[in-house]
Amino acid sequence: MLSFLQFLARRLIAVPITFLVVTLILYGVALLAPIEIRAKLYWPPGASEEWLALNGGAEAVRDLNEQVIKQYGLNDPFPVQYARWLSQLLRGDWGSSFAVNDVLPALLHRTPVTAELTLYSVLLLIPLGLASGVVAGWRKNRFPDHGFRSLAFVATSIPSFILGLLLLAFFYVGLKWFPPGRLSVSNIFTVTSTTSTFKSYTGLLTIDGLLNGQYDIAVDALRHLVLPVITLSLAHWATLGRLTRAAMIEELSQEYVTAALSRGLSMREAVWRHALRNAILPGLNSSAVSMAALFTGVFVVESVFNFHGISELIVIAMAQLDLPLTLGVTVYSVLIVLPLMFLLDVLQAVVDPRIREGVV
Amino acid sequence: MRNLRRFFFNGQNLLALLIVGVFVGAALAAPVLAPPADDSSESSIFFKRVGRRTDRTPNPPGEGALLGTLPSQLDIFYTLVWGTRHALRFGLVVSLCTACLGVLVGAVSGYAGGTVNRLMLRVTDGFLAIPVIIGVGIFRQLVFLAGPSVAVSPVQRALGILGSDYVMLGLVFFSWMPYARIIHANVARLRNVDYVQAARSAGAGGLRIIFRHLLPNAIAPAIVLVARDVGAMVLLGAAFTFIGVGGESPWGELAALGREYVIGSYGDPLQTWWVYLPVTLALILFGVGWNLLGDGLNDQLNPRLDRRRAFGVSRLVDL
Numbered sequence: 001m002l003s004f005l006q007f008l009a010r011r012l013i014a015v016p017i018t019f020l021v022v023t024l025i026l027y028g029v030a031l032l033a034p035i036e037i038r039a040k041l042y043w044p045p046g047a048s049e050e051w052l053a054l055n056g057g058a059e060a061v062r063d064l065n066e067q068v069i070k071q072y073g074l075n076d077p078f079p080v081q082y083a084r085w086l087s088q089l090l091r092g093d094w095g096s097s098f099a100v101n102d103v104l105p106a107l108l109h110r111t112p113v114t115a116e117l118t119l120y121s122v123l124l125l126i127p128l129g130l131a132s133g134v135v136a137g138w139r140k141n142r143f144p145d146h147g148f149r150s151l152a153f154v155a156t157s158i159p160s161f162i163l164g165l166l167l168l169a170f171f172y173v174g175l176k177w178f179p180p181g182r183l184s185v186s187n188i189f190t191v192t193s194t195t196s197t198f199k200s201y202t203g204l205l206t207i208d209g210l211l212n213g214q215y216d217i218a219v220d221a222l223r224h225l226v227l228p229v230i231t232l233s234l235a236h237w238a239t240l241g242r243l244t245r246a247a248m249i250e251e252l253s254q255e256y257v258t259a260a261l262s263r264g265l266s267m268r269e270a271v272w273r274h275a276l277r278n279a280i281l282p283g284l285n286s287s288a289v290s291m292a293a294l295f296t297g298v299f300v301v302e303s304v305f306n307f308h309g310i311s312e313l314i315v316i317a318m319a320q321l322d323l324p325l326t327l328g329v330t331v332y333s334v335l336i337v338l339p340l341m342f343l344l345d346v347l348q349a350v351v352d353p354r355i356r357e358g359v360v
Numbered sequence: 361m362r363n364l365r366r367f368f369f370n371g372q373n374l375l376a377l378l379i380v381g382v383f384v385g386a387a388l389a390a391p392v393l394a395p396p397a398d399d400s401s402e403s404s405i406f407f408k409r410v411g412r413r414t415d416r417t418p419n420p421p422g423e424g425a426l427l428g429t430l431p432s433q434l435d436i437f438y439t440l441v442w443g444t445r446h447a448l449r450f451g452l453v454v455s456l457c458t459a460c461l462g463v464l465v466g467a468v469s470g471y472a473g474g475t476v477n478r479l480m481l482r483v484t485d486g487f488l489a490i491p492v493i494i495g496v497g498i499f500r501q502l503v504f505l506a507g508p509s510v511a512v513s514p515v516q517r518a519l520g521i522l523g524s525d526y527v528m529l530g531l532v533f534f535s536w537m538p539y540a541r542i543i544h545a546n547v548a549r550l551r552n553v554d555y556v557q558a559a560r561s562a563g564a565g566g567l568r569i570i571f572r573h574l575l576p577n578a579i580a581p582a583i584v585l586v587a588r589d590v591g592a593m594v595l596l597g598a599a600f601t602f603i604g605v606g607g608e609s610p611w612g613e614l615a616a617l618g619r620e621y622v623i624g625s626y627g628d629p630l631q632t633w634w635v636y637l638p639v640t641l642a643l644i645l646f647g648v649g650w651n652l653l654g655d656g657l658n659d660q661l662n663p664r665l666d667r668r669r670a671f672g673v674s675r676l677v678d679l
Contacts, residue, residue, distance in 0.1 A: 022490060157591075158647065159644075314605065326500075
């Protein structure tokens with residue numbers, strides 16, 4: 001127990017350190033931009049190239065730039081600027097962007113959309129991936145294994161945006177089961193209109209619907225989540241399953257399994273009681289590592305299924321020169337990914353004592 | 361020789377080579393397969409207009425356009441063929457650069473050990489927490505900011521030159537971590553084996569040991585990853601273009617243009633299958649081809665092959 005607490009503490013300390021490393025890298029890259037351009041980001045509202053050209057021309061631009069550079073210390077050494085930026089982040093001042101004004105509120109406003117999608121995907125794909133890998137490895141070269149391997153191969157080869165489109169064509173255009181978007185039109189009005197009694201507790205529509213006692217909204221939101229969640233999870237599910245399958249096969253050939261069987265345990269007991277713990281480790285490890293990839297997937301899926309989540313912001317940021325928004329989205333996604341990685345690390349330590357003892 | 365024969369006498373590998381070969385052939389023969397228009401007024405070399413721009417109905421396959429046209433009469437077959445060229449170049453450049461970067465980081469940290477090792481592992485972990493799309497976004501902003509007119513320092517000028525390929529830059533700089541991790545593990549395992557000790561005692565320097573003795577024995581999994589990444593990177597690039605994050609993947613643009621037709625905004629999708637089906641198949645096949653090739657190489661390069669035969673497990677790269 002003590003060692004587990006120690007492990008937990010070590011990992012907890014690593015999270016902010018990694019955060020510092022990441023932001024240091026990213027802010028360093030962003031500072032490669034020429035200073036005149038960065039100064040422009042701090043121009044007072046109303047000051048534009050055209051306005052300055054009319055009021056003094058190039059000289060006015062230079063004057064204004066110099067003033068801004070001095071005022072905001074843009075010429076300071078890198079560590080000073082980084083520290084200033086970081087302390088602003090911590091105080092909740094994430095800068096303001098041309099497109100969405102204050103960056104942090106814009107991010108928080110869209111968080112529930114992305115959170116709902118990610119949450120259901122992770123909750124679905126990790127247990128399912130582990131379970132199908134275990135079963136496929138256990139029944140190697142039998143029917144479940146062949147089925148799993150074919151499906152997994154297809155799933156890892158189809159790009160997610162194509163998969164999303166195909167699912168839409170089939171289940172929305174063809175069968176009319178699962179429409180795109182987050183809610184049906186009539187329900188959007190119920191949820192967003194100021195006069196409605198619908199209270200937002202968590203922002204997650206499926207849960208809010210239940211809390212408000214409006215089950216139709218929860219069901220509707222769930223119906224809209226089916227296709228995006230499948231699209232997002234499928235490739236990760238397949239990777240996780242393949243890893244677990246390979247590990248399961250390897251574990252079943254180990255001597256401790258033979259010993260268990262010779263003591264009279266059934267194969268089922270040997271698999272679930274002995275081999276399982278070891279077999280799910282590589283999968284958990286790879287899931288931790290691929291959390292960032294999952295988040296990239298979220299961007300794509302949101303865009304395909306017309307969810308107005310965080311992806312909307314990155315598309316806006318990309319369309320124009322918007323460094324504060326880009327940096328904001330960056331820090332935000334790192335802040336989401338790091339805790340998820342931490343959770344999966346802890347999960348590994350729960351399963352495998354060797355990891356928390358630091359033996360491996 | 362026996363290894364080569366084993367590689368080729370395998371249906372899966374042959375299929376992989378066939379698919380990849382078709383794409384390579386199409387890329388090489390692009391000018392013959394789809395000759396560009398004489399008086400090209402298109403801004404992009406990946407598109408050819410075969411009718412009036414104002415003609416908004418996609419035309420079915422027929423003369424002039426082998427696979428039909430998009431809403432404003434862009435030739436689909438033409439874009440597919442020339443897009444293959446783009447895809448192959450993009451995939452190979454990105455995955456090879458990524459591999460070089462990752463292998464270098466992994467080899468140096470694995471061989472050096474100590475503080476260097478810990479620092480590099482921490483940095484690698486940090487990069488693992490950054491979604492690659494964010495990396496592309498950062499580079500996009502930089503390229504925007506460091507336009508050629510304002511490029512002052514050499515770094516900025518270099519960025520300006522690489523400008524249009526910020527997707528490539530982003531992908532390379534934010535996806536080398538798997539290579540670093542796997543090479544690091546291999547090199548760290550090998551750095552104290554006898555033949556390396558022997559080389560060291562014979563006076564070989566660090567670089568020589570890394571490149572002559574360690575890497576040849578540690579590189580195999582990186583080769584497998586490269587093969588898989590060629591497909592994966594192209595699909596990722598196409599996805600970025602598709603969702604409007606940028607890049608100029610012709611296939612991604614084709615898919616984006618066909619999107620409204622798939623979700624039925626213009627009536628029954630089956631009536632206009634040529635708008636989206638060919639590009640969908642091209643993307644899927646490209647992914648499948650390189651994936652299969654990677655799997656084949658994985659089995660081939662695995663030093664524990666006999667053991668694998670015995671137990672049916674233990675691949676070089678866990679995937």
